[in-house]
Amino acid sequence: MKIKHFFILLAVPFIITTSFADSLAVFLSPEEETELGERFLKSIKSHYEFADYPYIDQYINDLGTYIGRQIEIPYFPLNFYVVKENNLNAFAAPAGHVFIFSGLINAMENVDELASILAHELGHVSARHLALRIERSKKIGMATIAGVLAGILAGGKAAGALMTSSIAAGIQAELGYSREDERQADQLGFKYTYASGFNLEGMITVLKKIQRERWYGEGGTPPYLLTHPGTPERMANIETMLQGYKKMPEPDKTKELRSRFPLFHAMVLALCNDKEDATREFKKKLIADPESIVAHYGLGLILEREGKINEALNHLKIALKKKEGSIPIMFAMGKAYQINGQYENSVSILQEALKISPKDKEIMYLLALSFQHLEQYNQASRVYNKLTFLPQVKDRIYHNLGLVYGRQGKLALAHYNLGIYFSKLRRREKALFHFNKAKELAGSKPELKEKIDKALKGLVNR
Numbered sequence: 001m002k003i004k005h006f007f008i009l010l011a012v013p014f015i016i017t018t019s020f021a022d023s024l025a026v027f028l029s030p031e032e033e034t035e036l037g038e039r040f041l042k043s044i045k046s047h048y049e050f051a052d053y054p055y056i057d058q059y060i061n062d063l064g065t066y067i068g069r070q071i072e073i074p075y076f077p078l079n080f081y082v083v084k085e086n087n088l089n090a091f092a093a094p095a096g097h098v099f100i101f102s103g104l105i106n107a108m109e110n111v112d113e114l115a116s117i118l119a120h121e122l123g124h125v126s127a128r129h130l131a132l133r134i135e136r137s138k139k140i141g142m143a144t145i146a147g148v149l150a151g152i153l154a155g156g157k158a159a160g161a162l163m164t165s166s167i168a169a170g171i172q173a174e175l176g177y178s179r180e181d182e183r184q185a186d187q188l189g190f191k192y193t194y195a196s197g198f199n200l201e202g203m204i205t206v207l208k209k210i211q212r213e214r215w216y217g218e219g220g221t222p223p224y225l226l227t228h229p230g231t232p233e234r235m236a237n238i239e240t241m242l243q244g245y246k247k248m249p250e251p252d253k254t255k256e257l258r259s260r261f262p263l264f265h266a267m268v269l270a271l272c273n274d275k276e277d278a279t280r281e282f283k284k285k286l287i288a289d290p291e292s293i294v295a296h297y298g299l300g301l302i303l304e305r306e307g308k309i310n311e312a313l314n315h316l317k318i319a320l321k322k323k324e325g326s327i328p329i330m331f332a333m334g335k336a337y338q339i340n341g342q343y344e345n346s347v348s349i350l351q352e353a354l355k356i357s358p359k360d361k362e363i364m365y366l367l368a369l370s371f372q373h374l375e376q377y378n379q380a381s382r383v384y385n386k387l388t389f390l391p392q393v394k395d396r397i398y399h400n401l402g403l404v405y406g407r408q409g410k411l412a413l414a415h416y417n418l419g420i421y422f423s424k425l426r427r428r429e430k431a432l433f434h435f436n437k438a439k440e441l442a443g444s445k446p447e448l449k450e451k452i453d454k455a456l457k458g459l460v461n462r
Contacts, residue, residue, distance in 0.1 A: 028094075028131045030075055036134065037076070037095025039146035044083075044099065044154060051082035051102065053271050054362040055328045059264040063111070063257050064098060064118050070192040071126045078125070080118070083154075084272040088210050088222035091153035092121040094130050099154070102272035104224065107209050111261040112202030116193050120203075123188030129181045153227055177228065186234055190241050197254035200245055203238050211235075263328050266294045270301035278302055293322045297329055304332060309340045327357050334366050338373070346370040361390055365397065372400060377407045395424045402434075412441035416452055423459060431459055 028036065051057065064080035076096035083089075086103035093099065098121045100114075108114050124130065130149070177185075186203075193200055210224050211232075228234075250258075269278045279302055285295035296319040303312035313336050320329045330353040337346035350367040357363065364383050371380035384401040387393060402418035405411070419434035439452045 028134055030095075033095045033131055033134075034076065036146055037093060037097050040093045040095075040149055041097055043146050043150040044093070047150070048154065049084040051084055051268065051272050053267055055331065056082050056264065056267050056271070059257075059260055059267075060100065063115065064122070066253055066257065067115060067119050067192050067196045068122050068125075070195045071122060073126075075128065076125075078122070082268060082272065086273055088213055089154065089224045089227070090117050090121055091227060092124040092130070093149065093153065094134065096125055098122065098125070101223075102268050104210070105265065105268045106273065107213065108206060108265070110199075110202065111258045112193075112199040113206035113209075114202075114261070115196065115198040115257075116189065116200070116203040116206055119192040119196070119198075120185050120189035122192055123185030124177070124181065126188055127181070127184050129177060129185070154223070179233070182228055182234055183237060186238060187241075190238065194248070197248060197251045199247065200238075200242055204235060204242070207235050207238075262294050263297060263326065266298040267301065267328070270298040271305065275302055275305065291318070291322060293319050296322070297332070300329075300332060300336075304336050304339070307339075309336050312336050313340075325356050327353055327360060327363065330356075331360075331362055331366065334363070334370070338366060338370055341373075343370045343373045347374070359390065361387060365394075368400070372404055375407070377404045380404045381408065395421055398424070412438050412443070412445065412448060414438075415441065416448065416455075419452075419455060423455065428459060432456070435459070 060080045060082055061078075065078055068074070068078045078096045078098065080098045080100070082105065083099055083101045085101045086106075087101045088104045088107060090098075090100040090104055098118065100117065100121075104117070105114065134149075190200065190203065193203065210222050213222050266282075269281060278298065282295045282298040282302070285292045286299075289295070296315040300312045300315035300319060303309075303315065313333065316329060316333045316336065320326060320333065323329060330349050334346045334350040334353065337343070337349065347367060347370045350363050350370065353360065353363045354367065364387055368380045368383035368387070371377075371383065381401060381404045384397055384404060387397050388401070398417045398421040402414045402416075402421060405414035405417060415434040415438035419431050419438060422428075422431040422434060435452055435456050439449060439456075442448045442452060
């Protein structure tokens, strides 16, 4: 039996039909949904390319998790992804995975529009709409459901490949969102957007943009409208909720995310879309404003992507002069100098960046790599070591740390770190070789021997 919760927001009453408490029994268990979410993510990754630029990933996750703090019962950690595809689409997958296509981001003018889309998708996550619908079809199997869901929600080129089975056609209707689902997601999204301090008008302006666009061939409908039915009705409902709306003071975090949006938008346009189209857009901005930070930064990223490093640096220097202390711009410059073999310049700009953002892992990694190229192995090993204590350590750090220790003649540490690297790659024989070699060379270093024994034990028990 569903429990109705009533929220009064800005003197506008509306009903949120939730499925907490009494109806939890008909949901997938969190463990089952986590498994399904992993399968879904694998399906999407097999058909689409994701943005892998660090500050794109950082911004969308900062924004999404900030809005997601409003969720009453956080069943899962939230993860956000930008898909490199020029379609107007966004969707929430099982277990708190939220995807937004680069084409939709490019159509946006401000962070309020992006926040409203993410808040709507988080409404689906919070109400566990997919969990309830999937439970009804669970007998079909997790792998099949993951593929069908990927086809329904992502649409486009993935749909046909992911929904080829006869079973898929039979359960597609069961897994699609209903009008009631959309109404509830909009109500929750309205609440989350408001509570996070963003302008609620963004909910209307972005839906109007999506409705106007016809990016799927002549007369075609953007995927976001196909997977989110009843758009005119939804806009009317949102406009009703907006009546009597009074803007709240903007929190500091909201101001920070708003200030970062223009460079994020430029990154997505420059790195996730057609280079010629993006170049034209940035050049138009330069004609309108020859000192445009966004235009110079975007052109710098495109030129760096094309290997035209000196031209890229010229634009990036102008952008940094206009926006001093910008970490994304300093990162791009450090990377460009490194590609150009100007390692001293790379070290200089990256050290300045670390003064501003001391725990920025991407800046730290580039700095360590530049020290490594300069054969300044003590400095490189110190920075790499710091990185191993920060969360989500990348495998390549252990590999480079092993090489750097080798250059310093610290062979036990070199083999130990290479052992960790190969262990993470699940290359057991190579890992065993390096760990055993490290143990042999460790001598009278009890702490290191203890670490090596623990690593060996982990390999044996795997």
